[in-house]
Amino acid sequence: xxxxxxxxxxxxxxxxxxxxxxxxxxxxxxxxxxxxxxxxxxxxxxxxxxxxxxxxxxxxxxxxxxxxxxxxxxxxxxxxxxxxxxxxxxxxxxxxxxxxxxxxxxxxxxxxxxxxxxxxxxxxxxxxxxxxxxxxxxxxxxxxxxxxxxxxxxxxxxxxxxxxxxxxxxxxxxxxxxxxxxxxxxxxxxxxxxxxxxxxxxxxxxxxxxxxxxxxxxxxxxxxxxxxxxxxxxxxxxxxxxxxxxxxxxxxxxxxxxxxxxxxxxxxxxxxxxxxxxxxxxxxxxxxxxxxxxxxxxxxxxxxxxxxxxxxxxxxxxxxxxxxxxxxxxxxxxxxxxxxxxxxxxxxxxx
Numbered sequence: 001x002x003x004x005x006x007x008x009x010x011x012x013x014x015x016x017x018x019x020x021x022x023x024x025x026x027x028x029x030x031x032x033x034x035x036x037x038x039x040x041x042x043x044x045x046x047x048x049x050x051x052x053x054x055x056x057x058x059x060x061x062x063x064x065x066x067x068x069x070x071x072x073x074x075x076x077x078x079x080x081x082x083x084x085x086x087x088x089x090x091x092x093x094x095x096x097x098x099x100x101x102x103x104x105x106x107x108x109x110x111x112x113x114x115x116x117x118x119x120x121x122x123x124x125x126x127x128x129x130x131x132x133x134x135x136x137x138x139x140x141x142x143x144x145x146x147x148x149x150x151x152x153x154x155x156x157x158x159x160x161x162x163x164x165x166x167x168x169x170x171x172x173x174x175x176x177x178x179x180x181x182x183x184x185x186x187x188x189x190x191x192x193x194x195x196x197x198x199x200x201x202x203x204x205x206x207x208x209x210x211x212x213x214x215x216x217x218x219x220x221x222x223x224x225x226x227x228x229x230x231x232x233x234x235x236x237x238x239x240x241x242x243x244x245x246x247x248x249x250x251x252x253x254x255x256x257x258x259x260x261x262x263x264x265x266x267x268x269x270x271x272x273x274x275x276x277x278x279x280x281x282x283x284x285x286x287x288x289x290x291x292x293x294x295x296x297x298x299x300x301x302x303x304x305x306x307x308x309x310x311x312x313x314x315x316x317x318x319x320x321x322x323x324x325x326x327x328x329x330x331x332x333x334x335x336x337x338x339x340x341x342x343x344x345x346x347x348x349x350x351x
Contacts, residue, residue, distance in 0.1 A: 066099075067098065069127065070125060071101055072118055072121075072126065073105045074111035074114020074130065075223050076227065079243075080242070084157060097315075110141060110195070110196065115143060115149070116143075119145045119149060121296075124294065124305075127153065127305060128150070132287050132288050136197065152290075153306050154313075159286060159325070159328070160243075160244050160262045160263030161198060161243055161244065161261065161286070162242065162261045162273065163240075163259045163260050164247050164259065165256065173259060174276065176259075177239055178206060185216040185218070189236075189237040190217065190237065191222060191239070192221060193222065193242065202283070220237055225246040244326045252269075262275070262276055262283065263284065268326045
């Protein structure tokens with residue numbers, strides 16, 4: 001699938017199969033094949049062995065838990081990775097699972113700037129948020145530091161996306177937006193996260209499903225949800241795509257209007273918004289997120305971080321966080337195929 005034009009700034013990788021609870025990435029880690037391409041599987045064992053000779057890294061891990069935790073968010077404030085990182089911080093502290101947790105934002109290049117930052121981290125008590133976007137960004141940015149250079153910890157969340165427009169936009173349906181892109185091409189701009197990420201991929205999948213040429217897509221990427229929202233509120237773009245959790249409050253406040261969500265079912269935060277499939281566009285896509293640690297840590301340090309995230313997942317507050325943000329455990333891969341016999345597109349299909 002071609003994604004069309006990008007105004008500035010990751011090859012699609014299929015999300016993993018269904019799992020329940022936090023999935024340990026120590027057994028299921030996205031690696032690239034020997035040619036540098038994505039192999040599309042999470043079933044490859046992480047290659048790192050215990051580094052028994054690494055010695056003390058300077059971080060103190062008191063008996064019974066982690067005292068100080070660093071959380072690297074490889075994006076600017078306001079986006080889904082930032083929301084995830086700060087939710088982890090809040091719930092860990094509220095449940096006294098750590099003495100303290102701090103968040104550091106390192107935005108840009110689809111998260112690969114954050115990967116570079118993590119590679120120099122000396123504190124083993126460090127986690128970095130990552131996910132769908134980063135898998136492809138490593139390839140398109142030809143990043144020297146790769147995901148397989150990290151220590152995988154857990155896959156945490158799965159979230160549908162939402163397509164929104166400014167409150168005063170003439171588009172009343174997703175079909176209106178697609179029709180205008182077909183007619184006016186690059187004059188219609190769609191904003192979202194990093195180029196090649198889930199937001200960009202969804203835009204391409206929608207056009208592909210409707211038979212619209214990919215080169216008509218004018219996609220404007222931002223490294224943080226705050227920037228894309230500002231562009232929408234300032235009427236600088238025609239439409240935006242992001243995780244439901246990032247735009248839900250603005251939809252409820254009426255500052256933007258939601259045209260469709262990309263899950264198999266309506267999203268709990270904005271249940272009145274129909275899915276793409278309910279509107280005749282047979283596309284389903286969700287965005288997953290997880291956490292990794294520095295590649296230099298040993299097995300014991302990795303186990304401590306995995307245990308910490310497992311404890312987090314078992315707390316009532318984290319379950320509430322999942323519900324509030326319409327986050328779920330990772331689910332099915334993206335789908336784009338001809339509509340079923342039960343429902344056809346409102347627009348005529350193109351050859």
